[in-house]
Amino acid sequence: MPDVPHNPSVAPARWSAAPLRRAADAWAGLVERERRRAPLWAPAFLGLGIWIYFSLLAEPDGWAVAACVALPAAIVPILMMGRRIPGTTALPPIAAALLVAVGLVAAGFASASLRAGVVAAPVLAERIDATVQGRVAEITRSHTDRRRVELRDVVIYGLSPGETPRRVRVTLLEGAFARKVSLGERIEVFAQLGPPEGPVEPGGFDFRRHAWFESLGAIGFARGPLVAAHPDVVETAAPDPWSLAQVALAVERLRGRLTDGILAALPNREGAFAAAILTGSREEVRGDEMQALRDSNLAHLLAISGLHMGLLAAIAFWSARFLLACWPWLAVRVPTKKVAAGAALAAAAGYLALSGASVATQRAFVMAAAALIAIMVDRPAISLRALAAAAVAILLIRPESLMDAGFQMSFAATAALVGAWEFARDRRWLRPSHESGRGRRILLWAGGLLLTSLVAGAATAPFAAAHFNRMTTWGLPANLLAAPVMAFWVAPMGALSAALAPLGLHQWPLTAMGWGVGVILDIAQVFAGLPLAVRPVSSPPPVALPLLALGGLWLVIWASRLRLAGLAAMLAAAAIWIPGGERPELLIAPRAAAMGVLGEQGRAVDRARGAGYAIETWLANDGDPVEQAVAAGRPGIDRQPRRAEAALANGWRVVLLGGIVTPERLQEDCAARTVVLAYSARPGAGAPGPCVTLDGDALRGLGAVSIEPDDGPEGGPDSGGVRIRGSLSDARLRLWGRADPQRDPVD
Incomplete structure (x- = not known):
């Protein structure tokens, strides 16, 4: 190898640590910020x-x-x-x-x-027919648009106090047996009651868990007319008028009187809407109006949430501050801003009590209280710190709220709006100044309104899609038109009517409020009637929503360019979600009430009527919101009287037998590579054959069932067996895990 001549004019290259030091300093500065x-x-x-x-x-x-x-x-x-x-x-x-x-x-x-x-409270162990008595605490409507009442201070004839649930929910009869019910009234009704229902498919929403944290120990439906409570059972001893129970009863009766007064002043759909947002009573909101509000993405205007609590607190705050400013002697001697915040906090607490103090309203109150307390201690009212403090308080007081769609959507919208506000606050070109002309101010105001609706809608849309399997197409323009009416007309008139009610002058502001309510309902009807108003969405894979939430938090919380990594997480979540998660091939409703199997045209079901809630939920989770009758006409199931049969992709047969199942009926269908479900099989009527049999005892223990191919190592279409999973298996050892009732509820 020849020698390389040495050139003394060329100095050897030296490694420099300066770039690394600069990078480390930049990272340290980023971490410090x-x-x-x-x-x-x-x-x-x-x-x-x-x-x-x-x-x-x-x-x-x-x-x-x-x-x-x-x-x-x-x-x-x-x-x-x-x-x-x-x-x-x-x-x-x-x-x-x-x-x-x-x-x-x-x-x-x-x-x-x-x-x-x-929150542990007694839960019915089995379905019973009994006379139940209790005090009406809530009046709502079921998904079939029937009135239902929630009863507290319950007495169930035939049950000891230790066996009696703390709360009971009963769906009432309609028609000739219907009777006016008021909040705080003590009523009595003969009803069929049972424990809360489990999921309608494995991995689905578990109503038992929700009911457990509400101390709701029984649900059912009336089998007779509703009457006033029997005097022999009503407490006769004079209670302490200042006890917590008596104060709560007085508040509920006041709610009832206010609701009746609102409905008397506004007897039509406007009164039903006004009662819902003022006292939390939705008993008179018609099903078609509610559906229009959902389809136009305006249903949040009906639920007492952060919007309503924030509007009321803002009205009370500025009204109190204005009144204090009208008295110069007092205005220069007291911190009017802090006093006004205290007055607004008191008004929000009163609204919380008079609106029924639902979980969503409690959450909204905590968020509003955090902002008002921040004002009282000289801290910014609108900040992520105040929002974080409110979230911590709610999660410590009611940790089950984390699993609630309302909590997730409320905090997603608020965090996104506060994050957008902080972004705009730091950019002068997005803020009006003293030199800004009127045209620029109007443009900034209109742009802010548009951006608010856009940001809130984008933040809540994934959670709404995941929980309700639907997205609204026209939600943004509907909210742009309806939200200002709510904020600048309906809410102020409602607050004014409440303030003037003790003087008997509430009629005219209620009437004016009704005009605005009518406009909102008309907007809902128009946008709900447009083409493609609602788009179905299938249930996401389990990892998609948490990953999306993590990306959103990362984007909002960090202030530097580090936040952009959150966009990558959100895009990854979208990439996972868009193809859709895997859905069970074959589903059996609780108590073998229905069968559904996926096919090329969607999920086919075995019946056009019956088990409606389970079938409706299956189709919604599939992203296929067709009518049950349409799904009952699809191919894929051999439908016969008291018998249905479907085939899985690997050749296994699933047979659902209805009616009384004798050993002879079981024998007819018991063949190799067959699963036979017989909920009403006689005791001991086992199938002496090669099939897999699920009788009544097995099905009661499993709840809703999914049956899917479980291919063997060969991987061929005819290899392997089946994988059977029950909806009750996952929560059998949880506090809220209870055996399902043996009869379908009518709700």
């Missing part, structure tokens, strides 16, 4: 602990809950090392942050477990 926003992740870690609790297949052991209670308390002195404990060294920031995150996860897990124990 974002460090102040790290506490905003507290609700996310708290929610992670709550989600872990609800994802378990069995209740955690007592020692695990005790450890989760003790862990946050043990972390506090560790975090104080080097600051308030002499002679100790502070933890590195990363280690401290990890400890706080672990403590929050443990706190969320513990709060959910403790809450599940605190």
Whole structure:
């Protein structure tokens, strides 16, 4: 190898650490800027602990809950090392942050477990026919548009107090047996009652869990007319008028009188809407009006939520501040802004009580209270810190709210709006100034209104699609037209009517309120009637929604370019969701009430009537919202009287037998590679053959059933067996896991 001549004029290249130092300095500066926003992740870690609790297949052991209670308390002195404990060294920031995150996860897990124990109440073990008596606490309508009442202080004839549920929900008879019911009234009715229903398919929404946290121990339907409570059962002793129970009763009766007064002043659809947003009573809202509001994405205007609580608090705040400013002597001696915030907080608390204090209203009150308290302590009212504080408070008080669609949609919309407001606040060109002309101010106002509806709609749309399997096409223009009417006319007139009610002057503002309500309902009807008003959406894969939520939080919480990574997570979630998740090939409703099998034309079902709620839910989860009668006409099921048969993709047959099933009937269908479901099989009527038999005992233990091919190692179309999964298996060892009733509810 020849020698390379040495050139002394060329210096050897030297490695320089300067680029790495600059990158490290930039990263350190980025971390320092974002460090102040790290506490905003507290609700996310708290929610992670709550989600872990609800994802378990069995209740955690007592020692695990005790450890989760003790862990946050043990972390506090560790975090104080080097600051308030002499002679100790502070933890590195990363280690401290990890400890706080672990403590929050443990706190969320513990709060959910403790809450599940605190709300424990008796639940009916089986379906019974009995006379039930109770005080009317809520009046709503079922999905079949029938009135139903929620009863408290319940007495069920034939049950001991220890067996009697704390709350009972009864769907009432219509027609000749219908009777006016008022909030706070004590009524009596003969009804068929049973425990709350489980999921209608494995992995579906478990109403039993929802009912458990509401202490709702029985649901059913009336089998006779509703009458006033029997005097022999009504408490005769004079109660303490200032007891909590008597105060609650007085508030409920006041709600009832207010509702009756609103409906008397506005007897038509406007009165039903006004009563719903003022007192929380939806008993008179017709099913077609409610459907139009849903299809136009205006149903949130009817539910008392953050919008209503925020509007009321804002009206009370500015009204109080104006009145204080009208008295100059007082205005210069008291902090009018803080006093007005206190008055608004009191008004919001009154609205909470008079509107029924539903879970959604409680959540809205906490969010409004966080903003008002921030004003009272000289902090920004609109900030992610105030929102995070409200979320932490709600998750600690009612951890089950995390699983609720209302909580997810409410905080998604609020977080997105606050994040957008912070983004606009830091950009002068998006804010009006003293030099701005009238045209620019109008454009900025209109653009802000459009952006508000767009941001809120985009933030809530994925959660609405995941929970309700539907997306509205015309929601944005409908909200752009209806929201200003609600904010600038309906809400102020409603607040004014409430303020003038003690003077008997509420009639004219209620009438004016009705004009605005009529406009909103007309807008809903117009947009709900447009083509493609609602688009069906299939249920997403389990990972899609959490990944989307994580991406959204990342985008909103961080302030630097680091936030852009959230867009990648959201795009990944969309890529997972759009192809759709896998749906069970064959489904059996609880108590073998119906069969549905997926085919080329969609899911076919075995009946045109009956088991309507289960079949409707299956089709919605498939993203196929056709009528049950249409699905009953699809090919894929051999429909016969008291018998239905379908074939799986791997050749297995599934036979559903109705009526009384004798050993002879079982024998006829019991062949190889066959699953026979016979809910009404006589005791001991087992099939002496090669089939898989699920009798009444097995089906009662499984609940709703999914049956899918389970291909063997050969992988051929005729290989393997079947995989059978029950909806009750996942929660059998949870507190709310109860055996399903043996008869279908009529609801």
